Amino acid sequence: MTETSGSVDTPAAARSVGGVDAGTETESNKAARKRRRREPPPDPIPLPGLVDAHTHLAACGGRDAESVRAILDHAERVGVGQVVTVADDMVDARWAVEAAHWDRRAFAAVALHPTHAAELDDAAKAELEQMLADPRVVAVGETGLDHYWPGKSESCASPDAQAEAFRWHIDLAKRIGKPLMIHNREADRDLLDILAETTAPETVIMHCFSGDRNVARECVDRGFILSFAGTVSFANAAELRAAAELVPDDQILVETDAPFLTPHPYRGQPNQSYCLPYTARALAEVRGIDDIEMARILGDNARRVYRLPLQ
Template sequence: MTDSTGELTAKEIKKRKRRLPPPDPEALPGLVDAHTHLAACGGRTEADVRAILDHAESVGVEQVVTVADDMVDARWAVAAAHWDRRAFAAVGLHPTHAADLDDEARAELEQMVDDPRVVAVGETGLDYYWTTRSDDCADPTTQRDAFAWHIDLAKRSGKALMIHNRDADRDLLDVLAAEGAPETVVMHCFSGDRAIARECVDLGYVLSFSGTVTFNNSGELREAALLTPDEQLLVETDAPFLTPHPYRGQPNQSYCVPYTARALAALRGVDDHELAHTLGANARRIYKFPLR
């Protein structure tokens, strides 16, 4: 769209910019993208996955965990984790898809978690945001039942439990308490305030921060990141969403992890290379990555 002089309007310039990927950050070795969606980033073939991970590795992001939303995604995530040694999988049903957890899905997920390339159960949890905005979203009761089943699967398998939480802080923590949390709980894309963060930290849960911690309106989230101990801290993209500032709204991929890692380092007043080493080591320990 142009104005009367043939020049692009400000709206069109902004629209075009949002379609552009962010520039490569300065390399920050040792990082792991603790939660991404490779398929949604365009990685539908072995060659595409390799290209995404080559790009990430070129800026220091050495490994990724690609995460399933539904059963189709779960099958694909396991396949991707076998295509490339730098990819690992998390399998489960997103709470919005909790109604799909029938006997067949349960049996298939139980088989999937036995795969050594699968390092987590999830993403699972509660999402109350979409219950009032989508006719296809599972209702809260169905979500809670599916969440309880995923908690049990994580305990039986010994794999980390990867949590999705949207607008359900109290209920989610109550379900975990009632069911008994597994050894390792990862609060993916942590979005709570400092009080919820403190509660999670005291329970021994791991808090994973995405590009949202860099947003201008995320002061409370930064306070949460500040109080999280080093050993309970992860960094992620949740790509293709949540691209860090100043590229918010543009396409996200695992190569953008250093932007968020550096923001966390600046916030915590530590050397960015030291924090990158800590974040990567945490991910490898928490997800029990096999030795190369």
């Protein structure tokens, strides 16, 4: 068989695309994807009046007054005027209270995250109660149940320890009269049952709501506030969008849960409070209303629920 032009097996040529080695090109694409994951999303078009109902300033790099101010200045430029920074453990709780005093735009929520529930000894209880007397601390949270991590992480509290700590936090929220901020991961029924048997506080916030429309209806019927994060914009979140559509105007919040859960199309990239307008606009689209009106509803709700001062 006579070889013709283009039919010769030339491995080097086959590996080459436009004069660039295909193996090198593949590595370059992988490196580019990794770089993009480290890059922060661009600033959204400003959407005034928003409040980030749940963020983690420390995990976003805000570990002193200057860095917190920079994060909040950035957020304010796109319309996010106030944030609630949330604690997971006692070290984080102390820091969150400090951050709330460093900047007038920051407020704190303190509790032991359910994965840290085993750390809730008498000393921790006394310190949390003292922190929650501070007017800059506006909620008990995040507390609740996490059925995902037990068995996967040796340091995670057992389900029984989580339930016991959750009941204590519920009682604390009722005694001090501040909202209860809920973390719920794969524990819908158990969590709702505990809230029913203990009698829920007046204000319950379902942080980063992730349930389906049936769970959403039950929460709405009980008067709970549902807070939606960037997950509502994800391509695979049709059921979550259905839940977001049915929540009444006065029972909905928006949050970043930064540095996690960056909204589409920047999923996987670093999240901060300045990204909140992306999620607010996603909610506006789901609910079929104007972006500005959605921002007004979300901001007014957060200021009412957390009793934040008007700016």
